[in-house]
Amino acid sequence: MSSGFSISFAKKCIVVTGGNRGIGYALSRAVAQAGANVAIIYRSSKDAPEVAEKLSKEFNVKSKAYKCDVSDTDLVNKTLKQIDEELGPISGLIANAGVSVPKPALDLTHDDFKTVFDVNVFGVFNTARAVAKLWLERKQQGSIVITSSMSSQIINKSAEATPLAQVFYNASKAAVSNLTKGLAAEWSSQGIRVNAVSPGYVNTDQTSHMEKKIRDFQARSLPLGRFAEPHEITGQALLLLSDHASYMTGGEYFVDGGHLIW
Ligand code: NDP
Numbered sequence: 191m192s193s194g195f196s197i198s199f200a201k202k203c204i205v206v207t208g209g210n211r212g213i214g215y216a217l218s219r220a221v222a223q224a225g226a227n228v229a230i231i232y233r234s235s236k237d238a239p240e241v242a243e244k245l246s247k248e249f250n251v252k253s254k255a256y257k258c259d260v261s262d263t264d265l266v267n268k269t270l271k272q273i274d275e276e277l278g279p280i281s282g283l284i285a286n287a288g289v290s291v292p293k294p295a296l297d298l299t300h301d302d303f304k305t306v307f308d309v310n311v312f313g314v315f316n317t318a319r320a321v322a323k324l325w326l327e328r329k330q331q332g333s334i335v336i337t338s339s340m341s342s343q344i345i346n347k348s349a350e351a352t353p354l355a356q357v358f359y360n361a362s363k364a365a366v367s368n369l370t371k372g373l374a375a376e377w378s379s380q381g382i383r384v385n386a387v388s389p390g391y392v393n394t395d396q397t398s399h400m401e402k403k404i405r406d407f408q409a410r411s412l413p414l415g416r417f418a419e420p421h422e423i424t425g426q427a428l429l430l431l432s433d434h435a436s437y438m439t440g441g442e443y444f445v446d447g448g449h450l451i452w
Contacts, residue, residue: 197432200225203278207231207260207317208287210238212394216420217284217427218245227252229273233259252277260287260313270320282431283321285314286337290359303358310362318373322382331381333431338386340446342367367442374440383439385430390446391417413448
């Protein structure tokens with residue numbers, strides 16, 4: 191029996207930052223599968239154009255990769271306008287690009303701080319503002335989904351009960367979860383919804399650097415007993431992008447295998 195619940199983004203255009211690999215790629219693929227034209231924003235991966243082309247062919251949608259550092263305001267504004275003209279009008283943004291600098295606190299530098307906060311906080315703000323500007327100018331409604339992290343709430347520990355070295359990363363995710371509320375508050379009355387999806391551990395390049403001992407300990411500690419695969423994060427993001435979430439804004443939704451239970 192059909193539940194009658196389905197999500198379609200046919201004739202829509204969704205922008206995914208960091209959409210060429212990891213969680214971002216799973217998100218790009220999921221929105222393409224739901225019928226959207228997909229603009230993939232990436233920083234330096236050479237195969238990003240091929241990734242976009244593959245999605246176009248697989249799902250018969252328009253998909254293109256745009257090389258753009260999300261922390262560069264002029265470039266972000268220019269790129270979002272270009273996407274709007276080529277694949278748009280843009281109807282949704284997934285601000286997903288993120289970086290981490292895993293070092294003990296005593297070794298961290300001001301440059302490390304800038305590396306993390308320029309992408310994870312300012313980069314999210316930059317892309318969200320560029321899209322909102324386009325929408326506000328033409329009185330268009332839209333939905334922005336930000337990839338935050340369970341790290342906005344907690345500090346992860348190793349098997350020896352010492353904290354994992356992620357001080358700036360954790361702080362940046364706490365900041366971006368609060369930024370989500372601030373932007374939602376500013377733009378909700380104009381029909382722009384802003385929400386965050388906060389994954390737990392996901393098998394991507396970002397977690398591949400973890401020592402096996404730490405990975406195994408973390409996985410064993412989780413109520414669901416394993417890390418997520420990237421596609422398991424997509425359902426919540428698609429829901430928030432869609433009109434099914436028309437009464438949801440300013441929220442942070444955890445997809446963390448139960449991590450925050452204990
Ligand atoms: P990956 O390290 O696999 O991919 C990072 C992506 O971000 C790449 O596409 C990269 O582009 C892009 N990117 C990085 N910096 C910039 C920049 N300055 N401008 C444009 N694009 C940039 O990350 P994940 O898939 O693991 O993570 C995606 C998001 O999910 C991040 O925000 C991360 O913090 C968050 N997250 C991840 C978790 C995990 O366990 N993996 C858990 C919780 C949250 P390029 O390929 O060109 O370098």
